[in-house]
Amino acid sequence: MTEQDQPSTGFDRLLHFTLPHRDARGRAVRLGPVLDTILSAHSYPAPIRQMLAEALVVTALLGSLLKDEDSQLTLQAQTQDGVVDLLVCDYRNGELRGYVRHDRARLDELGPAPSLYSLFGEGFLAITFDLAATRQRYQGVVPLEGNSLAEACETYFFQSEQVPTLIRVAVQSSASDCVAGGMLLQHLPEGEEGRERLHAQLDHPEWEHVAILGGSVKPEELTDPALDLETVIWRLFHEEREIRVEQGSALERGCRCSVAHYCDVLSRFDPEARAEMRNDAGKIIVDCAFCSREFDIDLP
Template sequence: METDIQTHGEIAFAGDDRVLPFDVDGLDVRGRTVQLGPMIDAILGRHSYPEPVARLLAEAIALTVLLGTSLKFEGKLIVQTKGDGPVDLVVADFTTPGNLRAYARFDEQRLAEAQASGATSPAELLGNGILAFTIDQGEYMQRYQGIVEMKGDTLEAMAETYFRQSEQIPTVVRLAVAELIDRDEEGKPRHSWRAGGIVAQFLPQAPERMRHPDLPGGDAPEGHEGAIHNEDDSWTEAKVLVSSVEPGELTDPEVGAERLLYRLFHERGARTYPPVPVFDKCSCSRERLGEVLSGFSDEEITDSVEDGVITVQCEFCSTAYRFDPAEIRR
């Protein structure tokens, strides 16, 4: 039995903004963990989101980089929520090998009412709707999209439901966000965001060991409990260990990913692999937006002109692009 964390490849601590893959052979578990610092602070600070929206988007970002860095091809993972709550849209867009952009849309009045009443859990902010995971491998490959209803009080629970229903992979997810306030060298208040997460999946070689208890069929007679399925002991142990993670362990840079994994799995032995860096980098460009505008009619171009130019602002990175109407008409 291995009693320490072993690193494959170059030995180094992951640090901020790097996803650390790991596996635990003794439990047939694979997973990833991450602590996000400057990257997520830049994304959230760019839009000055209200605190509940910032926390929700930060969780979505942490979840997306944990899953996106597992892609083995050039492509894109998009995690998106669409609901009828005060925050009606959350999008986190990951492009391999490590570029991330994200955006949240919300109704200011409804959000203020929710904050006043204390209704700021993820379920209350998002309302009823869907959680979608889209994998795009490029223009020559068909997109794959998995969609589930947003059921559960947390984004963690919603993601676990997706993997259970759509992927049939036993999965446990933990996400956390921290808002830090300290003082700079001159004593002035300084604000920053951190986030972190861990995802673990049960992937034994024998497929029958992965079985979940059957989902309710909805048409069983009243009082019928359905077939009893005992969960695999290894997965039960892994779930208990990962579920014991405290939010501070996921965001505190003094803990770090390697120390967290040692605390969880030192009795079983965990292997870590080279960390994958992730970056705050948008995929928008002047050329791409110009192609979109070139499809506008003369009337649409005229309606878009303000102060002699057409200005297009990216919702993700807030970069403003200015175009001469004559350039678009040509």
């Protein structure tokens, strides 16, 4: 299945795989140090850490479907009246970042394991693909329904892309560290990516077979650091005729904030607008929610 001299895939690297005779493709990932770095930017309570960890796994899996360098995948969950009013994550060139804005007082009233609905209420999920090669943007929006963000993303792919999709995510968290893993499977009937998928259907026999096998993955298999991802995929699909695997991008925390970046953004505002942004010392203070840093910007 793999080259003997190829290192195994553990933490913070994507794994691509395909089942050619089943017209299926997959992705797997296990986040460790990168996840801890992102979560440490804020003192998130346990339920928010759990949800953001899941969202970052899903974002990495979806982002790995991008073909062109510098393309970006953004996952955003939002509501007007929920305990969580904004969750946003994005992926670009192996760089991953995420942030959650929430009402701590209302969250504490929900108990230790709140449901997705209790956190967001009547929310929505938006998935945006910014394609670098064509400079086009595609966005799909679906209701934030189901028991998890992964289930909401499955709904998005079938409704917006007509691609049957299975996503499994597991999170193992403690006060000191967090491990999260996930796997994505998709059915691409009639072969190659990019072809018109006239026969996409949830009850396609090939897809039913693959989904049953993939759905049997155990949460501990996705998070166990003693298991490389190749072993997990082999356990699930070893009876298949052929499994093709290829290591994908290494992942890192990718906040792109810098003084130069914010100077460029602010320079697009007219001088009167920038004057209103300045504090008493004449500085514009920019707070990056992703990494919890403040930048003093001095522009005329």
